[in-house]
Amino acid sequence: MKKAVLIFVSGLVLALGLVSCKNPAKSNAGWNLTNVIPLDSIGAVGIAAAENGNLWLADADNNRLIKINATGAVREVHPGFERPMHIATRGNALLVAEYGADRLSVYQIPKRDTLGLDVGFDAPSGIDREAGLTAVADFYNHRIVLLDGKTVLSVSKKGTGPGELTYPTDVQFAHGKMFVADAYNHRVQVFTPQGKHLLTFGEKEKMNAATGIFVSDKNVFVTDFENSRLLIYNLEGQLQGILSETLNKPTDVVQIEDRLYVLNYSGRSVSVFRNLDK
Numbered sequence: 352m353k354k355a356v357l358i359f360v361s362g363l364v365l366a367l368g369l370v371s372c373k374n375p376a377k378s379n380a381g382w383n384l385t386n387v388i389p390l391d392s393i394g395a396v397g398i399a400a401a402e403n404g405n406l407w408l409a410d411a412d413n414n415r416l417i418k419i420n421a422t423g424a425v426r427e428v429h430p431g432f433e434r435p436m437h438i439a440t441r442g443n444a445l446l447v448a449e450y451g452a453d454r455l456s457v458y459q460i461p462k463r464d465t466l467g468l469d470v471g472f473d474a475p476s477g478i479d480r481e482a483g484l485t486a487v488a489d490f491y492n493h494r495i496v497l498l499d500g501k502t503v504l505s506v507s508k509k510g511t512g513p514g515e516l517t518y519p520t521d522v523q524f525a526h527g528k529m530f531v532a533d534a535y536n537h538r539v540q541v542f543t544p545q546g547k548h549l550l551t552f553g554e555k556e557k558m559n560a561a562t563g564i565f566v567s568d569k570n571v572f573v574t575d576f577e578n579s580r581l582l583i584y585n586l587e588g589q590l591q592g593i594l595s596e597t598l599n600k601p602t603d604v605v606q607i608e609d610r611l612y613v614l615n616y617s618g619r620s621v622s623v624f625r626n627l628d629k
């Protein structure tokens with residue numbers, strides 16, 4: 352079945368070969384491990400900020416969203432989502448890519464709206480929204496889809512060239528641009544919000560499945576799934592550091608103030624790093 356292919360959910364490996372991590376970390380870029388939050392039975396793939404220092408988790412294994420506090424205690428459980436993947440918080444809405452249902456959910460508790468039922472998604476895995484424009488990483492269609500409420504724009508096609516994608520998994524708007532985790536091309540690509548290719552980076556670090564991405568005010572954080580590490584770049588795509596301590600098949604990452612939360616799928620945990628420069 353097609354839904355069993357996604358490596359960081361099913362544990363199956365696409366026939367792309369495993370790439371060993373040969374390059375030692377340049378530095379930790381000022382981020383130091385503070386603690387690890389155990390998740391026990393939660394099989395989470397996506398992570399996002401919630402209010403009051405809490406965290407949202409997309410528990411793909413159990414078809415639900417979960418809110419936890421900074422110690423890992425469960426605060427809320429929201430069932431009824433079909434294999435939710437990467438998520439994003441925008442204003443008072445939680446944006447959810449439902450990989451198993453080929454749809455998007457905009458969740459403003461308790462109200463839930465669905466999008467994209469007529470777009471022809473095939474396993475959407477990442478979502479973000481800015482200024483009325485919604486971007487979706489459409490995994491099996493090897494594209495980014497842009498929705499403005501009236502029109503649908505399909506960005507890219509399957510391939511390895513600049514602007515082409517192979518199983519994209521995550522997307523984020525930031526700094527007037529659109530950043531994409533181009534998972535099985537093992538790199539990050541940057542586009543304009545209209546889909547024009549601007550920049551590609553990450554290939555020389557020999558990523559093996561770039562699954563999750565988070566863009567802060569000055570950095571791009573990318574989870575390197577098979578190599579169990581987090582790569583840190585500046586906004587121009589230059590490597591600043593590599594984190595690997597306690598990481599175990601990480602799928603997503605989010606920065607909240609001076610804390611960096613890295614979600615470990617195989618490790619069933621969240622590794623927390625603090626930036627001592629802040």
